[in-house]
Amino acid sequence: MTNKIRKIGILTAGGDCPGLNAVVRAVSKNALRQGIEVIGFKNGFEGLVKNEFIKINDFIASGILTLGGTILGTSNIANPFKYMQEPYGTPENPVDVSNIAIKNFEDNKLDALVTIGGDGTLSMSQQFVEKGIPIVGVPKTIDNDLSATDQTFGFDSALAIATEAVDRIHTTAQSHHRAMIVETMGRYAGWLALRSGIAGGGDIILIPEIPYSEDVIVQTIETRKAKGKNFSIIVVSEGAKNESGEMVIAKTIAGSTDAIRLGGVGQRISQMIECRAGIESRYCILGHVQRGGSPTAYDRLLSTRYGAKALDLIIEGKTKNMVSLQGTQIKDVLIKDAVSKLKLVDPHGQEVHAAVSIGTSFGSKEIG
Amino acid sequence: MTNKIRKIGILTAGGDCPGLNAVVRAVSKNALRQGIEVIGFKNGFEGLVKNEFIKINDFIASGILTLGGTILGTSNIANPFKYMQEPYGTPENPVDVSNIAIKNFEDNKLDALVTIGGDGTLSMSQQFVEKGIPIVGVPKTIDNDLSATDQTFGFDSALAIATEAVDRIHTTAQSHHRAMIVETMGRYAGWLALRSGIAGGGDIILIPEIPYSEDVIVQTIETRKAKGKNFSIIVVSEGAKNESGEMVIAKTIAGSTDAIRLGGVGQRISQMIECRAGIESRYCILGHVQRGGSPTAYDRLLSTRYGAKALDLIIEGKTKNMVSLQGTQIKDVLIKDAVSKLKLVDPHGQEVHAAVSIGTSFGSKEIG
Amino acid sequence: MTNKIRKIGILTAGGDCPGLNAVVRAVSKNALRQGIEVIGFKNGFEGLVKNEFIKINDFIASGILTLGGTILGTSNIANPFKYMQEPYGTPENPVDVSNIAIKNFEDNKLDALVTIGGDGTLSMSQQFVEKGIPIVGVPKTIDNDLSATDQTFGFDSALAIATEAVDRIHTTAQSHHRAMIVETMGRYAGWLALRSGIAGGGDIILIPEIPYSEDVIVQTIETRKAKGKNFSIIVVSEGAKNESGEMVIAKTIAGSTDAIRLGGVGQRISQMIECRAGIESRYCILGHVQRGGSPTAYDRLLSTRYGAKALDLIIEGKTKNMVSLQGTQIKDVLIKDAVSKLKLVDPHGQEVHAAVSIGTSFGSKEIG
Amino acid sequence: MTNKIRKIGILTAGGDCPGLNAVVRAVSKNALRQGIEVIGFKNGFEGLVKNEFIKINDFIASGILTLGGTILGTSNIANPFKYMQEPYGTPENPVDVSNIAIKNFEDNKLDALVTIGGDGTLSMSQQFVEKGIPIVGVPKTIDNDLSATDQTFGFDSALAIATEAVDRIHTTAQSHHRAMIVETMGRYAGWLALRSGIAGGGDIILIPEIPYSEDVIVQTIETRKAKGKNFSIIVVSEGAKNESGEMVIAKTIAGSTDAIRLGGVGQRISQMIECRAGIESRYCILGHVQRGGSPTAYDRLLSTRYGAKALDLIIEGKTKNMVSLQGTQIKDVLIKDAVSKLKLVDPHGQEVHAAVSIGTSFGSKEIG
Secondary structure, three states: OHHHOOEEEEEEOOOOOOOHHHHHHHHHHHHHHOOOEEEEEOOOHHHHHHOOEEEOOHHHHOOOOOOOOOOOOOOOOOOOOOEOOOOOOOOOOOEOOHHHHHHHHHHOOOOEEEEEEOHHHHHHHHHHHHOOOOEEEEEEOOOOOEOOOOOOEOHHHHHHHHHHHHHHHHHHHHHHOOEEEEEEOOOOOOHHHHHHHHHOOOOEEEEOOEOEOHHHHHHHHHHHHHOOOOOEEEEEEOOOEEOOOOEOOOEEOOOOOOOEEEOOHHHHHHHHHHHHHOOOEEEEEOHHHHOOOOOOHHHHHHHHHHHHHHHHHHHHOOOEEEEEEEOOEEEEEEHHHHOOOEOOOOOOOHHHHHHHHOOOEOOOOOOO | OHHHOOEEEEEEOOOOOOOHHHHHHHHHHHHHHOOOEEEEEOOOHHHHHHOOEEEOOHHHHOOOOOOOOOOOOOOOOOOOOOEOOOOOOOOOOOEOOHHHHHHHHHHOOOOEEEEEEOHHHHHHHHHHHHOOOOEEEEEEOOOOOEOOOOOOEOHHHHHHHHHHHHHHHHHHHHHHOOEEEEEEOOOOOOHHHHHHHHHOOOOEEEEOOEOEOHHHHHHHHHHHHHOOOOOEEEEEEOOOEEOOOOEOOOEEOOOOOOOEEEOOHHHHHHHHHHHHHOOOEEEEEOHHHHOOOOOOHHHHHHHHHHHHHHHHHHHHOOOEEEEEEEOOEEEEEEHHHHOOOEOOOOOOOHHHHHHHHOOOEOOOOOOO | OHHHOOEEEEEEOOOOOOOHHHHHHHHHHHHHHOOOEEEEEOOOHHHHHHOOEEEOOHHHHOOOOOOOOOOOOOOOOOOOOOEOOOOOOOOOOOEOOHHHHHHHHHHOOOOEEEEEEOHHHHHHHHHHHHOOOOEEEEEEOOOOOEOOOOOOEOHHHHHHHHHHHHHHHHHHHHHHOOEEEEEEOOOOOOHHHHHHHHHOOOOEEEOOOOOEOHHHHHHHHHHHHHOOOOOEEEEEEOOOEEOOOOEOOOEEOOOOOOOEEEOOHHHHHHHHHHHHHOOOEEEEEOHHHHOOOOOOHHHHHHHHHHHHHHHHHHHHOOOEEEEEEEOOEEEEEEHHHHOOOEOOOOOOOHHHHHHHHOOOEOOOOOOO | OHHHOOEEEEEEOOOOOOOHHHHHHHHHHHHHHOOOEEEEEOOOHHHHHHOOEEEOOHHHHOOOOOOOOOOOOOOOOOOOOOEOOOOOOOOOOOEOOHHHHHHHHHHOOOOEEEEEEOHHHHHHHHHHHHOOOOEEEEEEOOOOOEOOOOOOEOHHHHHHHHHHHHHHHHHHHHHHOOEEEEEEOOOOOOHHHHHHHHHOOOOEEEEOOEOEOHHHHHHHHHHHHHOOOOOEEEEEEOOOEEOOOOEOOOEEOOOOOOOEEEOOHHHHHHHHHHHHHOOOEEEEEOHHHHOOOOOOHHHHHHHHHHHHHHHHHHHHOOOEEEEEEEOOEEEEEEHHHHOOOEOOOOOOOHHHHHHHHOOOEOOOOOOO
16 A cells, blocks of 8 residues: 555644654655655645645754644644635635645645644644545643543643743742742643642642632631641642633733733632631742654653654555553544544543542542 | 462662563552551562561552662572572672571462562572462563563663664764664663664664674665765664674773773774764763663553553462463463563564565665 | 851741752862761741751751752842841831841851842841851852852853753744744843853844844844844843833733733834834743753752852861852952942953854844 | 854764763854854764864754754764774774864864863863864763863763652652662763752762772661661762772673673672672663763753854953853853863862761761
């Protein structure tokens, strides 16, 4: 079957994530070794629309395993089905330019496309699959919130960075007798806060899946003080909600000359604690450092296995599929079965249970 | 059922490993929270024989999550069934003092024991189980070679250290146009060399499960040179064997006044390459740095989940069992089904296949 | 002379800083070795006022070299000369309780006090010196802005953390073609932004000592784009000022129920760039992670040398003095000559010149 | 004066060292900004002899700041004055081909050469200076043993790596009650062992400048045991000597089929301790990992300042000179005043004194 594949395309889309280059490398090396040509579209689907690409040879595919970011560039706005960029569309008038993308795919005589991205990228990939384009998807999120795979690459690296930050904050909290808050990424799923909270020994962990009660937070801090522990570490997902379901995402009021900003949940909780628990509090928003830098060994391995497998799937003709980690094996699932299904933390699952059993609070009356 | 458990013991045995303290902490916190007393035996089974222990309270169990080593101490020689230490036995005349250990267990009114260790520790644990002692085992190896669990804690940390070393060696190899050899731990199983080799972009990976041919190694280096790649990275398990099944473990000739030492496999391969491939070569034995230091986020999480679960199992009365990672879940297996079954790298499995598909050599004519 | 010193006190004051424990350890070990008793006051000068302390023995002084934070606790509000805490004073009515502190010093039969802190701590120390208390100061700031020493401990660790963050941000900036802003600590002195900017390869560095022009920033980004470099890294001190001398420190509007916050300079510059340079921009405030965690090798060494020297000075009777790094040697200066003199970045000095000469912009028409 | 300089060459020679690329980048960026052409000779002086070079443009000089190794390649054998490589010489018959090198310098119309290397590189540079070639040297050693500068770049990175290894070994030593030995680089000067020993909290530090007594080592370990500290960390330079002045450098017996190797000093001391102190001992040779990988922030800064200054010196016509760190300033010295003068640890200097004063042993009856 191998002889049918002569040339493939590859692109990276969505937010930056450690391991993107490792996937590009593995796909390309596996292909080049078998005499298959590889071109890399620039800046996600934008390159497919504009037909901007580089030819990937062995020289380009080498030495990028450990490199953060993506040598292909990425975009988290370019959507060929709702294209908002010139010369085709505008943010107000997005247009469907998928036929242009498909024409470029065909003009380049590609046999298949590898798309590396998160849920948005997979959705667009599925739309192209439905229009007949052979695609293999590779799942990527910092948040680890894709349901069709045990883990996405990039998450372990983000976890390492967040955990290191919690470690650093720990010493300051202890020295100053403060409640220190670390706000991690995770708008819908709390994996990053949950796991960095457990790994960093956080006292309170707040995640979107378990609405928090301010009372319980204050009570937890006070109970700790009563035991002689006059500091607390709170790890909070940016998307953590209170009991009423309110989320306090940081955002800037557009057009404001004074750079007025509605603070995020980390800031909100910090102020609440200072007011109600009578203890000094500081917060720290980790932000984009969670997305950058060299991937961990785990992520390099997962990325390499994903990339190598993606090419294998192309050769097997499984080109409506996404690679997926299941236990210790890389398997595949249909892209259509993978999109739009968030993998959330189970409030009654093992990890939350383990955290509760060693005394961690989730700021909730129900859990723990 | 909970009210039956009043007091437990815990011990860490075998070689040092990142995450030991994290397990001790999780077991203890889970127990103390439920009013269960915890004592920690010193230096593995030696403490059980000598009845040397500390009482673990909340103060002792706190702040040790990130700490390398074990606050309880460990021993990799003390075996109550073949005890070689004074005052009972000698290396020449090991004696069975398990009845003393059992008496100490009973005199301390323990309801169960948590043993944290590798295959040797689990074997002894099973022997105690057969004599009626309720035990929960927690699997630990740097080598990840226990078959009854997807992963042992400590391995991810060792992998991170080994991968960082391969990264460092990479730049020197390139700058000097050398063949650089990194020798990792792994006497029987090649997991550490395999995964740090893939994660570090090694060109040649040599593991016990795939006997190597010197010819293939030389040929690989020469093929690379012919392509303009005038350096090579070789990652090798200390237990790698050649085609004749010979292993070249480093050892010192006892009694030698000149400290004569038979070099290990890394040195052997390095010399062979200098002689046969006409390229400068250096080797580096990672050694004990792979065992020490603060655990990675992954290992802290796994250790915490293992420890919390171990106490849960005690309460459930599953005290002939070992905690075990299966996919994303912590489950349990009978200790007797876990011991003495090595988990080896499958030469025809996914990880080797992925490495081969991106051009990695295993120094073998058969593989790749 | 040694026999005159029998007992000393030690305290850590001001903000958390990597290396505090290393100084405490070195002072204590040097003292204990010579039979000198050591007590450590809790939470900075607060412990001296309240007479709260621990006796430091060899056990306590051991194993803390690598530990972030301070085992003694710290406070950055307790000032015995303007004491705002109960039962003596309030924030509205600070009172002078220095006589109580002095009485405690005398009642404990101390021969000298080691105070570890920044400019505020040194100022209070000088006031005590003037009242006859023998003191040796050890200079500590994250900002490196004390003029009487070439370097303060803690700065190298903060620099390492900030530089790592710039590295991480770099890959994201490149992948997304963004202007990424990293806001470091440094309200008055730009050392941290300057050095992490150079070490991280920042394209634009904004520091308090060199007022920035928005025009120059925009122009620099556009010139880079014209050269095909469609991303920029901007490293900015929290205290950076614009040409009119305005500083935009982040602060929260007290009493606001909506957690309204005036954004800091990083946010301000980010918004300005999005508006004026037509390039996506994100910012990241490093915050408290710069203060925590294990010190770098450099800082452990400097802290150890400072601590050992502090005790030597006590024995020599130089107890109006502060240890000071001058070149490669630890010397001493009078505390009164050290306080209230900021060490600022020289806009015409070597480091700025080196940065400019390799193409770095300081956002200024005058410099570079 | 600037208009006289039109084109320069640059080369990196000697062993690999973190920061080489950072120097190449700074020299090149400073030159290119002023319209000066830059060529980089490949593999140290070998490229000058063979006239092998690359033209360095802005693209090549960018993005290499954080990269370990050297993009130019290096050689630690190529000496134009005793050239041992074909087609000119052999190891048995080295020949002087400096006239060829000089002809290449002239044919390329170079105005000056920047040589980055250690003592050997500086010696050759001085020989070329004496033959009329304008050269600026940049001092580089892992060992920090050049006397004409306060610090060489690369040392801080090696120190960080060695210290991290000592940290890791520490936890294992404690857990197993062992004497653990870490052997660092440093054949003649003990800086790396001294500083990583202090920074890592080593109990015994052995360096070439202070001959060690086996008796004192054993005694120190036993004294520690008597105090309840049943482990010891020994940090030893590879060039440490005993009282008789014997050095035990690891080497392989040439031609041996059994890969017989005379162990180094770390192994020797380890065996001695096992025999004489009755305590388990393990050793670890750090080796080449000390040379590789991304430079620390400190080294990137120093390298950048050195590189920028080297080009400044060329423009000033100071082309018999070497850049040199003196206190906080980069100055310059004549290369001839810099070569062949080792900077050794002063056994009676501040750093040894500080270490002794906190209880560190140097294995010597005289010191401490």
